[in-house]
C-alpha cells in the first residue's frame with residue numbers, strides 16, 4: 425500500500441530540487457534552491473545574466489554536482505548515468521561534430537540513445553522537420569549558420585522522444601517565425617505529457633510557460649504562473665513583472 429502511494433507520487437514529480445547550494449570558490453552561485461516540477465509541466469527559468477540558470481540546469485542533468493542539498497530525477501538522486509536516456513538535453517553551446525553532416529550527427533547521437541533502423545530514420549525525419557532543416561540533412565555542420573546549429577542541437581535533444589526535455593536557451597539565434605513554430609511544437613509535446621524545463625531571456629516565451637522560476641543572485645525569488653506573477657507585482661506584462669520582482673538587476 426505504502427509502496428503504491430509512493431510510486432504514484434514519484435510518477436507525478438519528475439524533478440525534485442531540495443535546498444540546493446553551489447559555490448565556485450568563495451562565490452555562492454546557487455543558494456538554497458528548492459523546486460518541484462510535475463509531469464507534463466513546462467517550467468521556464470528566468471533571471472538576469474549570471475543569476476545561475478545554466479549552473480542549475482547543469483546540476484539537474486548531472487553534469488555538475490551540488491555542494492549541499494539534493495536533486496532527484498524520476499525519483500533517482502542525481503548525478504546518475506542511467507538517467508541519461510530519460511531526458512533530452514540541449515546545452516547553451518552546441519556540442520556538434522563539425523566535420524560530419526547533420527545526418528551523421530543525428531545518427532551518432534541516435535545510436536547512443538539506442539535508436540536504429542527505420543525507427544532512427546523516421547525520428548531523424550520528424551525531429552529535423554520540426555526545426556525546418558530537412559533540406560539540409562546532408563550538409564556538413566561546418567557549413568551551418570549559428571541558428572541552424574541551434575536548431576540541429578534541438579533536433580538531437582528531441583530525437584529519442586524523451587519524457588523530459590532540458591533546454592538551455594533553445595531559441596537563441598533563431599528567427600521569429602521559426603521560433604514561433606518551435607514553440608508550437610514544444611507546447612504540443614507538453615500537451616502530450618512531455619515535461620519541459622528551459623531557460624530563456626525572451627519575455628513572450630516566458631509568458632507561454634506553465635510556471636516561471638525567477639532566479640536572482642542565486643536565489644529562486646518567485647515560482648508561479650505568468651498570470652500570478654503579473655498579479656503579484658501589479659504589472660500588466662511579464663517583462664514589467666520580471667523587473668518589479670527584482671529580475672532586472674545584474675548583468
Ligand SMILES: Nc1ncnc2c1ncn2[C@@H]1O[C@H](COP(=O)(O)OP(=O)(O)OP(=O)(O)O)[C@@H](O)[C@H]1O
Pocket residue numbers: 448453471472473474475476477478479480
Ligand atoms: N565552472 C565555473 N567556475 C567558476 N564560476 C562559474 C562557473 N560556472 C559558472 N560560474 C559563474 O557562476 C555565475 C552564474 O553563471 P550561469 O552560467 O549559471 O548564469 P546564467 O544565469 O545562466 O547566465 P546567462 O543568462 O548569461 O547564460 C556566473 O557569474 C559565472 O561566471
